Amino acid sequence: MADDSDDKTEDPTQKRLDDALEKGDVAKSQEVNTWFIIAGGTLILSTFSGSIGGGILMPLRNLIANAGQLRTDGAALLALGNTLSYAVLGAIGVPLLMLALAAIAGNMIQHRLVWSSESLKPKFSKVSPGAGFKRIFGKQALANFLKGLFKLIALGAVMMAVLWPERDRLESFLRFDPSAILGVTTSLTLQLMGAVVAMLAAVAIADYFFQYRQWFERQKMSLQEIKDEFKQSEGDPHIKGKIRQLRQQRMKKRMMAAVPNASVVITNPTHYSVALSYDRGMSAPVCVAKGVDNVAFKIREIAKKHDIPIVENVPLARALHATVDIDEEIPVEHYHAVAEIIGYVMRLKNGLGARRM
Structure with a gap:
């Protein structure tokens, strides 16, 4: 029978090292x-x-x-x-x-300093x-x-x-x-x-x-031990919460980086902000950022800094926030309302461009 240590070819995880320390090893x-x-x-x-x-x-x-x-x-x-x-x-x-x-x-x-009674336990x-x-x-x-x-x-x-x-x-x-x-x-x-x-x-x-x-x-550790530890860690609510928090932080960072490229930000001034991007040739506008309260305020703040038009439309802002996810096209039922806003923004931009020429 082969020695079990032959299968242990992988470097130990931090959890394995911490467990060893707790046992006094x-x-x-x-x-x-x-x-x-x-x-x-x-x-x-x-x-x-x-x-x-x-x-x-x-x-x-x-x-x-x-x-x-x-x-x-x-x-x-x-x-x-x-x-x-x-x-x-x-x-x-x-x-x-x-x-x-x-x-x-x-x-x-x-x-x-380690306090452990593991070494005092009888072992075969x-x-x-x-x-x-x-x-x-x-x-x-x-x-x-x-x-x-x-x-x-x-x-x-x-x-x-x-x-x-x-x-x-x-x-x-x-x-x-x-x-x-x-x-x-x-x-x-x-x-x-x-x-x-x-x-x-x-x-x-x-x-x-x-x-x-x-x-x-x-x-x-063996590969199987690493897989088992990963599965066990995935089931830990603290680990899950930490992973969820990291994902939310990354998503928020990516959202804020995309706001300067938005075509318009539709807001409910006190709670909701939805940033949409649209270029000619696209089948429908795409949501690049959305948020409520502090996140909504941050989206509006970045939009102002980069001269992105901000349009107040309370029911549309609420509806878009509830029905569309990041990097997804807006639902068909909102095409007409969003098209009017996009058209207004484009006419506004073209008017400003004509005046400057």
Whole structure:
């Protein structure tokens, strides 16, 4: 039996992508999260290492210096523990908050915030031997293996590049007091972490594009799925209403563009306007625009701007608006009334032309 994925050759629709997002199925790279956390840790170490050390050092120094005078009964020991806890929390609180924000940013930069319980629902595919075999020996597993191997080699190369030139100085540290080498080790640690961050940035970018491509391939649809979705969308009253609104907007735009080419506009001054076009050789005048209220006013406004004659005829305007559609010839029963108006307009135009000559 052929794999169903072979039929899914079409790019996913926007609805399919939105549905996937609602279910919590998003393009996500764990390497991006890892990079944000390590980069945040490096920034915290370079910025807050002194304040963290000082904030923890002073309470511990006082504790050791006054160890003989401390009470160790139940209440006093509990109070001492609380004091030390508050001191440590005060020293590392802001850095921990920054680290948490970095972890959240690693997710937010890849996709918008999603609340979904879909991943918590039991699925047969999670315990299926076939699905498990695919996860172990599939494309994703191979990519994870190659990625892990590359990270291991790259991390070793980075550590070697940073620490190898310092090997002689590192050996001499054994003879120094720990407090004397603290600044040097902090500097080396920051160099090492900076190099690791730079290396992981390349891994994170490449992995994100790979994960996005895998996710996009999973969302692909067959032709039948696209047809079914279209039918379902067509039945949605909101979609129908939107389509109807777009059609009306297009028709109105086309009508207004045709008004300057009309021969005459027949109006009921307060409500109806019908624009007719007629040239010699035509079997009957054609309605190029019609409307009521605001649309009727707009038709008259455009007609005035382009010197199109406007004729007031209340019953004819109402009748034409009710019986003729856009781009259709007027009904036979209105031939006589419209012919009189067209003739009057042509005589008027010819009279004006004769006077100008």
